[in-house]
Amino acid sequence: MNKDELLAKFQRLGKVLMTPVLILPIAGILQGFGNAFTSPTLTAAVPWLAAPGFAIFFSILKAAAGIVMSNIPVIFSICLAYGFAKSEKATAALCGFLGYMCMNSVMGTFLTATGVIDPANLTTGQSTILGITTLDTGVIGGLKGTVRLSHSMP
Numbered sequence: 088m089n090k091d092e093l094l095a096k097f098q099r100l101g102k103v104l105m106t107p108v109l110i111l112p113i114a115g116i117l118q119g120f121g122n123a124f125t126s127p128t129l130t131a132a133v134p135w136l137a138a139p140g141f142a143i144f145f146s147i148l149k150a151a152a153g154i155v156m157s158n159i160p161v162i163f164s165i166c167l168a169y170g171f172a173k174s175e176k177a178t179a180a181l182c183g184f185l186g187y188m189c190m191n192s193v194m195g196t197f198l199t200a201t202g203v204i205d206p207a208n209l210t211t212g213q214s215t216i217l218g219i220t221t222l223d224t225g226v227i228g229g230l231k232g233t234v235r236l237s238h239s240m241p
Contacts, residue, residue, distance in 0.1 A: 103170030107162045114155035121149025160229030161187060161217070167230055187229050188217065195221030 123129060124145040130137040136145075155162070161184065168183025169176050198204040199220060204213050206220045214223040224231070 099171070103167055104163075106166045106170065107159070110155060110162060111159070114152040116152075117148045118152035118156060121145045121147075121152060125149065158217070160224065160226050162229070163226050164229035188219065190228065190231070191216050191219045191221040191224075195219050198222060 124136055125142065130142075135141070164183045164187035165180045166183075168186075169180040172179030195204065199206060204220060204222070209215070209220070212223055214221070216223070222228075
């Protein structure tokens with residue numbers, strides 16, 4: 088592989104990763120507003136922020152952003168599969184999601200069966216991802232689960 092081919096592959100990777108990266112600042116801003124305007128310190132200083140309408144509105148902002156922030160690996164997994172697919176992009180996105188979830192399910196089942204993970208007492212680096220108790224691999228896990236599945240497809 089020559090220098091131009093390698094550069095082209097990295098440019099494509101950069102384009103593919105732009106979608107999930109563009110989502111993060113929006114979610115961060117929503118979460119920042121939600122956290123700031125529902126903080127006990129600010130609501131004590133500005134009592135009208137504690138009114139039910141404002142409290143519900145800012146709690147909704149915080150919840151919407153929390154969904155994005157807590158599922159970043161899933162978002163990367165879907166966007167990576169979608170971005171690299173030449174055709175059948177919807178199928179690729181679904182396969183990316185399934186690859187990530189299968190990786191978590193197998194890893195979680197193995198680690199629970201061997202006693203490494205105690206579902207009742209999760210420690211640092213362990214979490215429940217979309218209902219599956221597993222090792223929290225973060226964004227790298229989302230990328231790895233997608234890449235592994237894409238190499239096994241014909």
